[in-house]
Amino acid sequence: MLAETICSAVSAAGLGIAAITAYRRKFLAAARLAAYSLVPVGLVMTGAVEWLARTAFSPVAWAGFGVLGVAWLLFMITGAVERRRAGRARPEAVVPGASAPSLGGGGGSGGSGAEPAAGRSARKPGADSSADDFSDIEAILKKHGI
Numbered sequence: 223m224l225a226e227t228i229c230s231a232v233s234a235a236g237l238g239i240a241a242i243t244a245y246r247r248k249f250l251a252a253a254r255l256a257a258y259s260l261v262p263v264g265l266v267m268t269g270a271v272e273w274l275a276r277t278a279f280s281p282v283a284w285a286g287f288g289v290l291g292v293a294w295l296l297f298m299i300t301g302a303v304e305r306r307r308a309g310r311a312r313p314e315a316v317v318p319g320a321s322a323p324s325l326g327g328g329g330g331s332g333g334s335g336a337e338p339a340a341g342r343s344a345r346k347p348g349a350d351s352s353a354d355d356f357s358d359i360e361a362i363l364k365k366h367g368i
Contacts, residue, residue, distance in 0.1 A: 225271045229262035236260075
């Protein structure tokens, strides 16, 4: 009840100042003052002041805010850990010599026409890259019998 009275008094004082400002022909400033003055009364009428007063003095509400803070903190920490892990490659996921695909004839289809991986790495770096791409595709298709 005291909060509502204080808010009403603040609004009335603000509207009085706005009226004096409008009398001095500063209408834009007067309108802005009137808008600010009506906010406390609007908060009282919607019940926001009463809710805020109940929340401010309730230990259960503050414990709830603490729980929400801990949950937010956990979300932030786990997100940061996931971003850090995504930047690193797992050492067991990549075998050191397996970065280039081996198209050798070690499979079950005889491997006819397939070129061993060591032979491909011995090529000159300035060789035609489009021919290399098509030969790789042909070797894969032959390996699968297509």
